[in-house]
Every structure is written in C-alpha cells, then in structure tokens.
Amino acid sequence: MRLRVVVAAALAVALGVMAATAGASTGRQQANKLTVWLQVDAQSGWPDIVAAANQQFQSDHPGWTVDVQYQNWGDHLQKFDATLAGGNTPDVIEMGNTEMTKYMAAGAFADISSFKSNFANSANWLAGLAKSGMYGGHLYGVPYYAGSRVVTYRTDAWSKAGIKALPTSLSQFTSDLSKLASANKGTQGFSPVYIAGTDWYYAMSFVYDYGGSIAYTHAHKWVGNLDSKASIAGLTAWKNFWLAASKASKTSNEGNPAPYDIFSQGGAGAIIGPGWFSCCTGTKYKSVTAQFVMPSHVRGKAMPGFLGGSDLAVPAPSSNKALAADWIKDFTSTSSERGFQAKGNIPNATNLLGSSVNERAAARSWFVPAAKHWVDVENGNILRTMLSEILGGKFTVKQAATLASDNITATLNQP
Amino acid sequence: MPYGLILPVVVVLGAILGYPIYSLVRLSLQQYGLFELIRHQGRYVGLHNFGLVLHDPVFWHTVVRTIIFTIANVGLTMVIGTLTALLLVRVSAWVRILLTAGLVLVWAMPPVVAVQVWNWMTNYQNGVLNYVLTELHVGNFFHHDWYATTFSQLGIVTVLIVWGALPFVIITVYAALSQVPAELVEAAEIDGARPWRVFLDVTMPVIRPVLLILTSLSILWDFGVFTQPYLLIGQPAIHPGNYLMAIYLFEEGYFKNDYGRGAAISLLMLVIVAAMSVVYVRKMVRIGEVQ
Numbered sequence: 001m002r003l004r005v006v007v008a009a010a011l012a013v014a015l016g017v018m019a020a021t022a023g024a025s026t027g028r029q030q031a032n033k034l035t036v037w038l039q040v041d042a043q044s045g046w047p048d049i050v051a052a053a054n055q056q057f058q059s060d061h062p063g064w065t066v067d068v069q070y071q072n073w074g075d076h077l078q079k080f081d082a083t084l085a086g087g088n089t090p091d092v093i094e095m096g097n098t099e100m101t102k103y104m105a106a107g108a109f110a111d112i113s114s115f116k117s118n119f120a121n122s123a124n125w126l127a128g129l130a131k132s133g134m135y136g137g138h139l140y141g142v143p144y145y146a147g148s149r150v151v152t153y154r155t156d157a158w159s160k161a162g163i164k165a166l167p168t169s170l171s172q173f174t175s176d177l178s179k180l181a182s183a184n185k186g187t188q189g190f191s192p193v194y195i196a197g198t199d200w201y202y203a204m205s206f207v208y209d210y211g212g213s214i215a216y217t218h219a220h221k222w223v224g225n226l227d228s229k230a231s232i233a234g235l236t237a238w239k240n241f242w243l244a245a246s247k248a249s250k251t252s253n254e255g256n257p258a259p260y261d262i263f264s265q266g267g268a269g270a271i272i273g274p275g276w277f278s279c280c281t282g283t284k285y286k287s288v289t290a291q292f293v294m295p296s297h298v299r300g301k302a303m304p305g306f307l308g309g310s311d312l313a314v315p316a317p318s319s320n321k322a323l324a325a326d327w328i329k330d331f332t333s334t335s336s337e338r339g340f341q342a343k344g345n346i347p348n349a350t351n352l353l354g355s356s357v358n359e360r361a362a363a364r365s366w367f368v369p370a371a372k373h374w375v376d377v378e379n380g381n382i383l384r385t386m387l388s389e390i391l392g393g394k395f396t397v398k399q400a401a402t403l404a405s406d407n408i409t410a411t412l413n414q415p
Numbered sequence: 416m417p418y419g420l421i422l423p424v425v426v427v428l429g430a431i432l433g434y435p436i437y438s439l440v441r442l443s444l445q446q447y448g449l450f451e452l453i454r455h456q457g458r459y460v461g462l463h464n465f466g467l468v469l470h471d472p473v474f475w476h477t478v479v480r481t482i483i484f485t486i487a488n489v490g491l492t493m494v495i496g497t498l499t500a501l502l503l504v505r506v507s508a509w510v511r512i513l514l515t516a517g518l519v520l521v522w523a524m525p526p527v528v529a530v531q532v533w534n535w536m537t538n539y540q541n542g543v544l545n546y547v548l549t550e551l552h553v554g555n556f557f558h559h560d561w562y563a564t565t566f567s568q569l570g571i572v573t574v575l576i577v578w579g580a581l582p583f584v585i586i587t588v589y590a591a592l593s594q595v596p597a598e599l600v601e602a603a604e605i606d607g608a609r610p611w612r613v614f615l616d617v618t619m620p621v622i623r624p625v626l627l628i629l630t631s632l633s634i635l636w637d638f639g640v641f642t643q644p645y646l647l648i649g650q651p652a653i654h655p656g657n658y659l660m661a662i663y664l665f666e667e668g669y670f671k672n673d674y675g676r677g678a679a680i681s682l683l684m685l686v687i688v689a690a691m692s693v694v695y696v697r698k699m700v701r702i703g704e705v706q
Contacts (some may be wrong), residue, residue, distance in 0.1 A: 069648045074650050078669050084453050189540075189558050197649060249539040249560045253651035257540055267540075316453065381423040385654040392563060 006368040032064045035090040037080075039310070042094075043070045045276045049339040050266035053331040060330075061323065073255070075254050077375075080315075084108060091324040095141060097132035097309045098368050104135035110314040113139040115325040120334045121349035126309075128367060129348055133311045141311030142328050143348035145340045148305035148361035149201060149294065151193070151285055152263070152277045153270035156288040157184070159268070166292045169299040170237065177244045180269040188268065189247050194259050194268035194314030197250035197391050198384035199308040202272050203238045208304040209296050210234035214383075215369045215408055222371055222412035224405030226386070227398070235397045237297060239390055250391040253384065263289075273307070275344030291344075291357040296364075307365035309346075371412045382407045443678035457675065464679035472682070473655045473663065478687065481638060481660040484569060485691070488637040491577045493630055496584030501614075503589045515586070522582035530646040533575050537561040562648060565657040572644045576637065582631050591625035592618070627699050633693050638688050641665065660684050 034057070042050055054066040058380035071079065083089040095103065103109060111165035116122050116139050125143050133141025142174065148386045156178075161183035167173035195202055204214060212231025215224050225231055248262075259271035264282025271277060272294065294303040312331065314324040330336070341354060342368070346362050353359055368374050377383070386404035389395045395403070443464055445457030468474050524532075539560050547609050548556040557591055562568045595618050603613045619626075641661035645653065653662060664684065668677015 081449070081669065081672060084449075085455075102449065106450070107453055172648065247558065249558070249562070250538065251560060251562050251652055253649070255651070256649070262540070376671055380666070381651060381654045384651055385656070388652075 011399060016181050019394060034066045034092070034320055035073050035325055036066055036068045036092040036327065037076065037090040038068055038094045039076070040070045040072055041274075041276070045279055045345075046339060046343050049336050050331070052339075053327065053333075053336060056330040056333075057327045060326065064323070066327065077379075080108075084315070084317065085316055089317045091314065091318045091320045092327055093313055093315055094144060096312050097146075097311055097314055098378065099375050100132045100141050100311055101135070101370065101372050102315070103313075104140050105372050108313075108316060109140040110316045110318065110321050111138045111140065112142070112314055112316045112321070115139075115322075115329075118325065118329050119332055120329070120337070121351060124349040124351045125348070126348055126350060128307055128365075129309045129311070131370075132309070133313070141313040142332055144310040144312050144332060145337070146307055146309035146346040147274040147276070147344075147361065148307055148346065148358055148365055149205065149272055150275050150291045150305070150357050150361050151270050151272055151294050152260075152289060152291050154263070154268075154280065154285055155289050155290050156285075157269040170241065170297040170303070172299075173295055174241060174244060177241075181244075184269065189267060191245065191247040191262070193245040193270045193272065194248055194262045195242055195246040195272050196248050196252045196254040196259070197242075197246075198252065198381075198387045199254040199272070200383035200387060201254070201308070202365065203235065203242075203387050204383070205294065205303050206238035206241070207231045207234035209298075210237065213366075215371070215405075215412060217369075222369065222409060224408035224412075226405040227402040227407070232397055232401055235390065235401055239397060244390065250390045275356070275361075278344055287309050293357060293361045297334060300328075302361060302364045304364045304366040305361045307362060307367050313344060369412065373412050373414050376414070377408055377411050380407075380411065382411065387398050421510075427637070437443050439678050439681060442675055443682055445675045447673075447675040447678075449672040452672065452674065460675070462673045465683070467676060468679050468683060473658065474683075476655070477658045477660055477663045480569075480658070481536060482687075482691070483575070484659060485634060485637045488573055488576055488640075489630060489633040489651060491573065492580045492584055492633055492637075493626065495577065496581050496629075497583045497588050497626070499581070500588035500592055501618075503585065519583055521579065524579075526579065527557035527646065529575065529579060530643055534647060537571055549612045562652060568648050568652070568657055569644070569659075572647055575643050575647060576640060579643070580633065580636070584633070588622060591622040595621045623699065627696065630695060630699075634691055634695065635688055638691070639684060659685075 036052065050068055054068065057066055058064060071094075073096070080089070080093060119142055124147060129143035129146050133139060133143060157180065161176075161179040163176050163179055167176055177192040181190070184190040184192075207213065207226065207230075210230050210233045212228055212234050213225045215222050217223070226235070247267075254273065258280070259268070259273050260277050260280040260282075262268045263277075264273050264280070264285060266284070275291065278289050278291060294305065295301070296303045312328045314321050314328075318324055331349060334352070337349065337352055341347045341352065341356070344356070344358055346359055347353065368378075377388055382404050387401045389400045394400075442457070444459060444461060445451075446460045446463070447457040451457045499514075503514060506514070536542050539545075539558060539562075542561075544561070545556040545559050548554065548559075560567075561571050599617050600613060603617050608616070639661050640659065644659055645662055645665070648657065653666070655663075658666070660680075660683075664677050664680045667680060668674055
C-alpha cells in the first residue's frame, strides 16, 4: 500500500515537472521567424509574388524564415485583437484601408516614418491609399495595392445574346440584361449579371453616381446622407437594375458564394467585382473572359467604383520592427507592384499606373467616410441590412435609407 | 476534519471558476476598449457600463427575442425528447440499438462541423433541401432562400439546435424511464387508465427530477447559444434585428472592442438565466407538491 502511494506521488511530481517545462519551452518564441498576416486574396491571386518576396527577404537575412498566415476578411480583426491582448502579434499585418483609422487612433501600430524612404516609389504613392496609412503626421501603413470594381463578362454569352457593343450607359446595360435573360431561358436560375444582394460596394456606386453620399461632416459632427434625394435616386436605380440582373439570394454577401464560382459554373453572363476576379473564372470560360468598366447613368461616363485597397502595417508590440519594414519593402518593390498590376490590381504609385480596365475604372471612384468608427458601420452591417430590406420589399427605399442614415449618424458620432 | 479534506478541491475549483468570474466583474466596472487593450490597463467607471446596456433598446429587444427562442427550443427538445424516449422503451431491441447508434453519432458531431453540413444542405444555390422539397412536389423550392427573414433564419437555427440537443435528452430520459416500476404501469392500465393519465400519474412523478435537471440545463445552454446561430446565419447577415443574447454580447464586446460593456452584458445574462431557472424550478416543485 505504502509503495503504491509513493509511486503515485513520484509520478505526479514527474508529470508536474514535465508540464511546467513543456509550458516554458512553448512560451519561448521561435527566435528567427517573421510572422506575416496576409489576406486570402493573396493566397488565391498572387502566391508567386509572396514567395518571391519571402525569397528576397531570406537571402538578405540568412537564418530568418518568413511564416505567412492567410486570414479571412470576416474575422481577421478579432484575431488581431486577441494577439494584441496576448502580446504575440504578427510582425506584419495586411489591413483594409477602411480599417486603418480605428487602429491607428488606438496606437496599435508602430511608427515607420523613418523607413519611408526605403519603400519603393514612396514619393509617388496614390494619394487616397497613402492617406489611409497616415495618422497625426506619422506613417503607420504602407500602401500595398488598390482595386476598383469592374464587370467581368463572358464574351460568348454576350455575342450569342446578340449584344453588338459594350454598354456605355446604365440604360443601355439594362436593355442588354433582358437580351441575356431571354437567350439563356433554358438555364434555370441564370443571372444576366450575378450580383450578391448585400454587395454594398456596388450599391453605393449608384448612390455616388447620382450625386449622393454615405455621410459628410458638418461642424465637427458626422451626418448620414443616405436619406437625401440624390442618394435615394441612386438606391432606386440600383434596386431596379439588381432585380433585372441578378438571381442571387437577396440576403447573400459578395464573399459567399464567390461570384467567380457562379461564373465558372455557367450561372452568370457577367459578374461585378475586383479586377483580379478574372483569375478564377474556370477552365471552361477562361478564353472568353473579358472585362469592362461599369457605365454610369450618364452616357459615356464611368460609374464611380469603390476604391478599395490594403495597407501593410507593423503592430506596435512586434519585436522585429526593422525586419518587418524590410519585408514590406521587398513585398512592395517595383517588380512586386508590377506583378499585382498584371493580376488585375492597381499598383500603389502613380508612376506605375497603366491603362488597364481596372485602372480606367479607378479614374472615377468613391471612398468611405474617413471616420474613426467607420469600421463599426461595416461590422454592424448597417448598409447590408438596408440593401436586403430594400430588395426583399420589407421597407421602401426611402424608409430603409432613412433608418440606415440615422444609424450611421449615431455610430460615426460615438466618442 | 472532514471539511479539511475537501479543501484542496475547493481551492482548485475556486481558482479555476472563481478567478475568471472575479475578473469578469472587475472588467464590467471598467472602460476597456481597443486603446486600453493595447496598454493592458483599464479605467474604472463604476456601473456606467450597466447603465449603458440597460438603456439600450437593442438589449431589451434581444432579451425578449432570446427568451422566446429559448422557450421554443427547450419546449421542442423536451417534448420530442420525452416522446422519443417513451418510444425507445416499446420498440424491439434491434430498432433500439439502431436508433441509439444514430443518436450517438449526432451527439458526437462537433457543432462547427454540424453547422457546415446544415449550411450546405440549406444552401440557396445548390442545397439538397431545396432539391428534395422540389422533387417531392411539396412546392417550388428552387433557389428558396432559407435565410430571407429573421423568423426563417432563427427557425433553421432552432431545427439545428434541437437536432443536436435531442440525443442527450433522449438517452437520459430513457435511462430514467427504466426506473418506472412496470407493475405500477400495468396496474394502472388494468384499472382502465388512458395512456395520457398513466404517463401523468405513474411515469411523470418518477422521472420528474431528471426532467427538471434536463430542462434547467437546456435553458442554460439555449439561452446562451452562440456557435450555431453565428455560423449558420453568417456574420454579414447578423444585425440587431436577429441578435440573440450571446451574439449581441460578441458584437458589442468584441466587434466594437468594448470589452467592459461585453462583461456587463454577460453578467446581466447570468442574472436573467438564473431568474428563468428559479421561476421554472419553483413551478415544477409546486406541481409535485400538489400531487
């Protein structure tokens, strides 16, 4: 009996020691590893450019490896918050340009102003993108790439429907829709243009096209503007276009299902999205994929496209700030930016701009209000809810827009 | 002396359970946002967070919606569970084995995996549910959006949660039913009692304690459910009109980075669930006394 007790006690002590030392060894960070968080867009769009940057970094810094972890737009901020609380932040993080302000204001990023001259073409950064990475006169985010929205379409479906020329106005596009619909009556659920119900990036383009806006500042306060006459006209135009164009679920979002998946399955004559969507339209339609700029309701003009973009920032708790800045330098080099451009994105500097469809679309663009709490409007799905209410008929355009506008005013004016 | 022997357990439990609760209460009394998170330092504001939450109409709407949701879920789980357990008693051994095996498989499925499968089944573009219902001529369910309205969204979530909760309830009630003396049931049937009376007068008193525990647990779980509704409805479709309490807490606390407010909401949730459980337990005990 006593022997058993002694053996049991010894085992318990041994286990305890093992547990304690195991905890200690996992607590120690991998000494020569740089952790980079990029979004899945890079994983599916340009993994070769990521690999090239890693290669360059590793040859410049022997003994160091780069661990790239791909994140989803939906939850990467919560994961980042968790690392901020725990102290094990990545060394580089890709942030959406609409997400930067809140985190810069809270002091989440390291000041990399001293490294600015190292970054390629930093004197010529696109104004809109560069602004999203600056706070209080200091640089916190390096512009990575930008993108407008374009129409990716199937040339075979369009010619079969008897459409001779690309539309130059919204009304022309609308009549093309009915041609596409009747030519594809045999395919159940075919969308002339597949657009997700709550794709607010696209819906707001109509608002800005008709002269409205999401919000503006007046006497240091934000005022929601979706209930203005111009905005309501834009939303009404969007509603009519959507109902004629898309057979998507009225509550779906633009990420799920991916529009290019619907395209590749033959369920759409065209899709709206970033320029790089052309990567993934499937082997069947690869040779008949082309793009054009979404036309405005005014003949000959382009509809303003959402100028999305990403910045690369170095979280403040990182212990490898100089190395992180060096990796960013490698990833945003001129050759990398040319690579992003070739994939259908807009490079980060004016001296690199070309005349691709995407870049022409960016000539007329809109951007979200530069408010600290804008990301709360996005996360609270205020615009998405408004759009699905309009499409579903739960509220009239005016009612839904007024509700959303009041909500936006309240959210943006939080302390 | 005997109490001294349980001291180690009490200390460990106190540390594991007590410290997080103390931490939570402390957090609810602080202003703790993104700014404070980065500096690991909050600012005391007393009961300000509680005041903010209690004055927020979204909170009250969410409470009512979650209570109705909980009643629906718990009601369906307990009724279907008890009926199925009664069925299990009567069927042959083979059927019982098959049914139990199926229930255990459902029970063993991780919730996130289950949500993914249900997501695919109810998919708008190519879900099997739409396909089967259309083929069976129940109606035209081609491209039916099961997540079009709040009622439909929470309805599908209810089906998923009840499906996942039934195995535990069925197997536990089945075990409890084995305690019902067969002679009593036979005697009651010989006396001419109808099945409903047999259940109420003979079976129920024996299994009441088990039903009590299961219902209290179900209330606890279903009131605070998060995984299934959040993943099934999907973050882009979540808005104050279809919030449940745990999702409201997550949105306020984590998405808006107001951790102090999130802590206040979770403490208020605790109070509400405790109140619901007390009301229910007292009612059940009182029914027992009358009998």
